[in-house]
Amino acid sequence: MPKTSPDRRGLLIILSSPSGAGKSTLAKRLRAWDDTIRFSVSATTRAPRPGEIDGADYHFLAEADFKTQVADGGMLEHAHVFGNFYGSPKAAVQEAIDAGQDVLFDIDWQGAQQIRNSSLADHTLSIFLLPPSITELHRRLQTRAQDSDEVIAKRMQKSWDEISHWDAYDYVLVNDDLDATEAKLKAILTAARLRRTQQPQLTDHVRKLQKEFEETL
Numbered sequence: 001m002p003k004t005s006p007d008r009r010g011l012l013i014i015l016s017s018p019s020g021a022g023k024s025t026l027a028k029r030l031r032a033w034d035d036t037i038r039f040s041v042s043a044t045t046r047a048p049r050p051g052e053i054d055g056a057d058y059h060f061l062a063e064a065d066f067k068t069q070v071a072d073g074g075m076l077e078h079a080h081v082f083g084n085f086y087g088s089p090k091a092a093v094q095e096a097i098d099a100g101q102d103v104l105f106d107i108d109w110q111g112a113q114q115i116r117n118s119s120l121a122d123h124t125l126s127i128f129l130l131p132p133s134i135t136e137l138h139r140r141l142q143t144r145a146q147d148s149d150e151v152i153a154k155r156m157q158k159s160w161d162e163i164s165h166w167d168a169y170d171y172v173l174v175n176d177d178l179d180a181t182e183a184k185l186k187a188i189l190t191a192a193r194l195r196r197t198q199q200p201q202l203t204d205h206v207r208k209l210q211k212e213f214e215e216t217l
């Protein structure tokens with residue numbers, strides 16, 4: 001079981017980028033650094049890729065089931081991406097952040113926008129990754145060797161649509177050197193965890209300081 005920190009509230013950490021810029025790689029590094037960070041396992045109507053595990057990589061749902069969950073208010077956000085529906089189930093997120101655990105979302109700009117406009121906006125940290133160049137983005141998609149040429153071409157076509165929303169995020173990192181980006185990401189997360197709104201126990205602490213102040217001075 002991951003450790004919990006009831007002294008603080010969990011953050012919703014949103015990582016977006018065009019496909020291939022490095023979200024999954026950096027998300028894994030963040031988790032290796034702090035294993036209390038949870039991944040939000042999205043629901044999707046797309047078919048599983050070879051090796052993908054239902055419930056771990058995604059919750060693979062039929063379109064009718066996905067739409068029922070949306071209609072029942074069970075999704076924190078949802079969007080249509082690359083011809084399929086994707087969404088973040090709400091219950092798991094609420095449970096984690098109430099227990100003081102951060103939840104990491106690998107979602108597109110539409111999902112990020114919906115979370116920023118939700119009641120959880122104050123507890124959200126959004127980070128956008130830019131590639132150093134479009135040529136390098138293409139090279140990364142090719143060297144990942146996960147998709148056919150046709151799928152890579154489709155992802156490249158969509159990349160500008162995603163990049164054009166870069167300025168709606170709290171932080172934007174150019175993922176050139178992987179180790180340097182990882183270090184920046186950790187610094188951003190460390191600071192965001194210290195936001196006043198993430199430390200509900202501060203109110204009690206300040207009350208104690210006030211009491212002591214009044215008693216001693």
Ligand code: ADP
Nearest residue numbers: 019020021022023024025140144175176177178
């Ligand atoms: P995304 O999850 O955004 O689609 P990935 O994390 O799968 O992207 O990264 C795409 C490919 O690029 C992977 O093969 C990954 O190892 C590589 N990669 C990620 N970041 C860098 C980097 N800074 N420099 C070089 N290669 C990188």
Ligand code: 5GP
Nearest residue numbers: 042078079081086087088106107108110111
């Ligand atoms: P893929 O099919 O390659 O796993 O993901 C395709 C795109 O869908 C990626 O840009 C990813 O960030 C986005 N995505 C994955 N899950 C969600 C989700 O729950 N909500 C939204 N809005 N986008 C998602």
